[in-house]
Amino acid sequence: MKYRKFLTCCIAAIIAAGCSISGQKNSDRAFTITEMDRMSEVYYKEFSDNHNITKSAVRELRTSQCIMRALTRSVEGAYAGMRTEWAVDITRDCSMNTAVLSHGHLLISNCVVGKLQNQDQEAYIIAHAFAHTLLEHDNERISPYLAEKSKEKDYSFKRYLRSEGGYDVFTRAVGLPDREGLITPYSLEQEMMADIIAINTMANAGFNPSAALIVWQNMNIDPDLNAGKYIETHPHSSDYLNQLSELVEKAMPEYRRVRTDYGRVPLCQK
Secondary structure (H helix, E strand, C coil): CCCCCCCHHHHHHHHHCCCCCCCCCCCCCCCCHHHHHHHHHHHHHHHHHCCCEECCCHHHHHHHHHHHHHHHHHCCCCCCCCCCCCEEEEECCCCCCEEEECCCEEEEEHHHHHHCCCHHHHHHHHHHHHHHHHCCHHHHHHHHHHCCHHHCCCCCHHHHHCCCCHHHHHHHHCCCCCCCCCCCCCCHHHHHHHHHHHHHHHHHHCCCCCHHHHHHHHHHHCHHHCCHHHHHHCCCCHHHHHHHHHHHHHHHHHHHHHHHHCCCCCCCCC
16 A cells, blocks of 8 residues: 655645545545556557557657656655556657546657657646646545445446547546547646645755746647646636745745755756
């Protein structure tokens, strides 16, 4: 069983928001973290079998692997039992879409790597998706669909994925658009919790947290980023962005400290 503890700098904010991470079932989560790991592994097999993975984006893959490694290793020890090595796959769709599957795979669009301006901006997108998984939001989002169905005598998750609509429901639950382009937005509470973790993780890894604000500014004005579905899935109002700016400001001293005192200066630039 995986027991997860938050970084010291995140604890007060998480408690204040009433958020919990246990890996256990509760009123919002119908599955344990072990069960979610098994389901995401089965889903990944279906996802890759549907030819959604590209093997040709070698440079982009190396950049994303480097960023994911820096982010996860910076919190090693803060989450007891958390894996420190995560596989990375570049997906074929050219849009601002990213998901981290709980069994250990980052799925990131080729366009996230290719169209963002630098490693700090990509680190925000990855850290945000990583945070949603740490917070078990995939569990919360799939539970309304599978809580009762999973108790049926002849239930099989693999069969469910291959049923009409099943694959698309799970795709939306992990934060990606389904095959018809439909999405399931995260709640504002889920977004705020993910950003608290993402911004602090970025700072602790030596990535500039202020890149988050630039990412959102560019996604809202630059059609070439193909960020429409991402914006719908991750709602950020102007008031929300003001709160995000406050999070960034509070994280900047830690960002400067880890670079100066610990030499955490990621070199993942493509």
